[in-house]
Amino acid sequence: xxxxxxxxxxxxxxxxxxxxxxxxxxxxxxxxxxxxxxxxxxxxxxxxxxxxxxxxxxxxxxxxxxxxxxxxxxxxxxxxxxxxxxxxxxxxxxxxxxxxxxxxxxxxxxxxxxxxxxxxxxxxxxxxxxxxxxxxxxxxxxxxxxxxxxxxxxxxxxxxxxxxxxxxxxxxxxxxxxxxxxxxxxxxxxxxxxxxxxxxxxxxxxxxxxxxxxxxxxxxxxxxxxxxxxxxxxxxxxxxxxxxxxxxxxxxxxxxxxxxxxxxxxxxxxxxxxxxxxxxxxxxxxxxxxx
Amino acid sequence: xxxxxxxxxxxxxxxxxxxxxxxxxxxxxxxxxxxxxxxxxxxxxxxxxxxxxxxxxxxxxxxxxxxxxxxxxxxxxxxxxxxxxxxxxxxxxxxxxxxxxxxxxxxxxxxxxxxxxxxxxxxxxxxxxxxxxxxxxxxxxxxxxxxxxxxxxxxxxxxxxxxxxxxxxxxxxxxxxxxxxxxxxxxxxxxxxxxxxxxxxxxxxxxxxxxxxxxxxxxxxxxxxxxxxxxxxxxxxxxxxxxxxxxxxxxxxxxxxxxxxxxxxxxxxxxxxxxxxxxxxxxxxxxxxxxxxxxxxxxxxxxxxxxxxxxxxxxxxxxxxxxxxxxxxxxxxxxxxxxxxxxxxxxxxxxxxxxxxxxxxxxxxxxxxxxxxxxxxxxxxxxxxxxxxxxxxx
Numbered sequence: 222x223x224x225x226x227x228x229x230x231x232x233x234x235x236x237x238x239x240x241x242x243x244x245x246x247x248x249x250x251x252x253x254x255x256x257x258x259x260x261x262x263x264x265x266x267x268x269x270x271x272x273x274x275x276x277x278x279x280x281x282x283x284x285x286x287x288x289x290x291x292x293x294x295x296x297x298x299x300x301x302x303x304x305x306x307x308x309x310x311x312x313x314x315x316x317x318x319x320x321x322x323x324x325x326x327x328x329x330x331x332x333x334x335x336x337x338x339x340x341x342x343x344x345x346x347x348x349x350x351x352x353x354x355x356x357x358x359x360x361x362x363x364x365x366x367x368x369x370x371x372x373x374x375x376x377x378x379x380x381x382x383x384x385x386x387x388x389x390x391x392x393x394x395x396x397x398x399x400x401x402x403x404x405x406x407x408x409x410x411x412x413x414x415x416x417x418x419x420x421x422x423x424x425x426x427x428x429x430x431x432x433x434x435x436x437x438x439x440x441x442x443x444x445x446x447x448x449x450x451x452x453x454x455x456x457x458x459x460x461x462x463x464x465x466x467x468x469x470x471x472x473x474x475x476x477x478x479x480x481x482x483x484x485x486x487x488x489x490x491x492x493x494x495x496x497x498x499x500x501x502x503x504x505x506x507x508x509x510x511x512x
Numbered sequence: 513x514x515x516x517x518x519x520x521x522x523x524x525x526x527x528x529x530x531x532x533x534x535x536x537x538x539x540x541x542x543x544x545x546x547x548x549x550x551x552x553x554x555x556x557x558x559x560x561x562x563x564x565x566x567x568x569x570x571x572x573x574x575x576x577x578x579x580x581x582x583x584x585x586x587x588x589x590x591x592x593x594x595x596x597x598x599x600x601x602x603x604x605x606x607x608x609x610x611x612x613x614x615x616x617x618x619x620x621x622x623x624x625x626x627x628x629x630x631x632x633x634x635x636x637x638x639x640x641x642x643x644x645x646x647x648x649x650x651x652x653x654x655x656x657x658x659x660x661x662x663x664x665x666x667x668x669x670x671x672x673x674x675x676x677x678x679x680x681x682x683x684x685x686x687x688x689x690x691x692x693x694x695x696x697x698x699x700x701x702x703x704x705x706x707x708x709x710x711x712x713x714x715x716x717x718x719x720x721x722x723x724x725x726x727x728x729x730x731x732x733x734x735x736x737x738x739x740x741x742x743x744x745x746x747x748x749x750x751x752x753x754x755x756x757x758x759x760x761x762x763x764x765x766x767x768x769x770x771x772x773x774x775x776x777x778x779x780x781x782x783x784x785x786x787x788x789x790x791x792x793x794x795x796x797x798x799x800x801x802x803x804x805x806x807x808x809x810x811x812x813x814x815x816x817x818x819x820x821x822x823x824x825x826x827x828x829x830x831x832x833x834x835x836x837x838x839x840x841x842x843x844x845x846x847x848x849x850x851x852x853x854x855x856x857x858x859x860x861x862x863x864x865x866x867x868x869x870x871x872x873x874x875x876x877x878x879x880x881x882x883x884x885x886x887x888x889x890x891x892x893x894x895x896x897x898x899x900x901x902x903x904x905x906x
Contacts (some may be wrong), residue, residue: 224734224737224738227730227734227763228730228731228734231728231730231731235727235728332559337559337560337561337563337564337567338564338779338782339564339751339779339783340783341782341783341784348787350762350764352764357762357763357764359762431727432727432755433751433754433755433783435561435751437560437561438727440725441725441727472728473728473730473731474731475731476722476728476731476732476735477731477732477734477735481720481721481722481731481732481735482694482721484723484726484731485723485726
């Protein structure tokens with residue numbers, strides 16, 4: 222029993238990080254129709270923003286995290302102006318290919334800047350653990366789950382209780398109609414990229430102390446976030462959260478109760494199953510239902 | 513010739529120009545081989561995740577090149593090591609090798625320390641018939657029977673035997689468990705260990721695997737704990753090895769852990785705290801510490817001063833290998849067949865890290881060291897050296 226609750230805690234913590242990365246995916250996809258294949262590298266940049274501020278610049282925790290997230294927001298804006306805006310009238314596939322190219326560039330920029338050795342990004346609650354009935358709960362894992370829940374709550378407030386968020390949803394539903402209604406579409410699209418980068422930044426800062434900060438960490442995250450998005454439903458925020466948790470739990474529980482050798486096969490097998498049987502995922506809507 | 517004729521490109525002149533262009537690299541290479549330094553090829557992971565160890569032997573090969581040339585080169589002729597990056601891919605490793613073989617035509621090669629890359633390159637090496645040293649540990653590389661390949665690190669069966677010895681004699685294990693990375697190295701090491709435990713009359717309570725890109729090992733560690741493992745052997749690479757040790761600590765695991773060498777190289781150690789190394793033993797290729805004294809002290813201190821990082825056994829293996837190669841070239845020249853035969857006959861050659869003796873499969877190293885971190889620090893201390901030279905076949 223202690224082992225099961227230990228696995229559940231670990232699965233939920235890693236699933237929370239996948240969920241944040243998946244939400245970044247969904248926000249960009251919903252607003253722009255672009256599948257951001259650099260999403261994993263966005264998270265990697267988030268972790269290295271933490272390395273730059275907390276380890277290199279030796280900033281204290283609050284200002285270090287703040288500066289890292291500000292840097293990520295700036296990066297999101299930069300991505301919008303330098304990559305998305307010039308290509309916005311190109312076919313979607315061109316923009317998607319551009320995200321692949323940018324992802325490779327980001328990885329190499331990180332490699333040139335930080336080198337190939339990984340870093341140990343510390344957590345503000347490093348070494349703190351709580352033992353409940355034999356289950357060791359690292360405080361950082363609790364922090365990850367709580368921060369994800371807070372982020373999801375804030376996103377809900379943004380999208381359903383603020384004019385900016387409602388505008389972003391309008392742009393996501395019908396960009397032409399949103400423009401005709403007088404919404405500043407470009408500004409809202411820029412905000413989508415900034416939001417995606419910020420979420421990736423939070424995911425990266427949360428992930429750094431669990432994994433190590435490593436320039437190659439982006440691809441595995443992107444794959445898991447992608448699987449989470451497909452399982453939860455492409456374009457659905459609740460789907461991204463549920464999908465992320467599901468992937469995190471399935472890989473930990475699958476490795477423990479089925480086979481550690483085939484744990485990736487389990488989550489990706491389920492993803493393929495969804496693509497075959499229910500391609501819109503758990504919460505996603507079929508494309509024709511959008512209209 | 514009329515004034516305008518100089519501008520006319522006939523088919524004949526075009527073909528001549530193309531032929532000349534195609535032949536130029538060969539001519540330049542042949543000229544360089546005769547008049548320039550002796551060219552040595554090195555296919556090394558300089559970028560990507562495998563560069564954690566790759567950079568070590570990149571550095572130590574540079575140091576060896578400098579030392580060999582300072583000592584008069586090969587009978588008065590300098591050597592030059594030409595590097596190609598293998599990254600973390602077998603196909604890139606093959607391309608890197610083929611590029612060197614076609615353009616540079618080295619008289620000797622150093623291949624990477626990753627068995628899967630060694631296996632991929634082996635057929636190409638067989639085609640060019642030039643001796644090479646490699647450091648991948650998988651036994652299957654040597655079992656392939658490529659007479660041009662010489663291993664300058666312990667084979668995985670030797671490391672596994674050392675880990676089993678640590679579990680049985682140092683930690684008195686009765687119910688060992690095994691965690692391994694799912695590739696040729698990990699699977700080979702795990703299977704060899706299981707066989708050796710069985711031969712010693714000890715049953716392995718569980719064997720768990722993980723993928724090369726995995727980041728969470730809690731399921732595997734808890735499963736082994738649940739099965740009652742009193743020692744866990746871990747076959748790992750540097751980064752995942754460090755992560756396993758760290759997560760074991762986060763899970764509150766008190767079972768002693770015996771890791772393979774990769775988790776204790778400097779690139780991995782810098783990711784760990786002294787607390788993470790509590791209750792951890794390691795089986796490393798060689799114990800590298802200035803306290804050993806002599807040439808080891810000199811090498812360790814000089815490497816640190818030159819490159820700003822601590823040397824690791826992988827780097828030292830290539831440094832020793834380069835020195836051995838140089839001695840062979842001084843004695844029998846650079847003829848591939850003569851050099852291959854000389855290397856195959858090497859017995860008890862005293863390197864810095866090991867005493868090298870090549871067996872009939874090209875394995876040159878037959879000893880490992882059991883180490884442990886000094887309490888409260890990350891400095892390793894020697895527990896015992898395990899030598900399989902006289903133990904017969906593993």
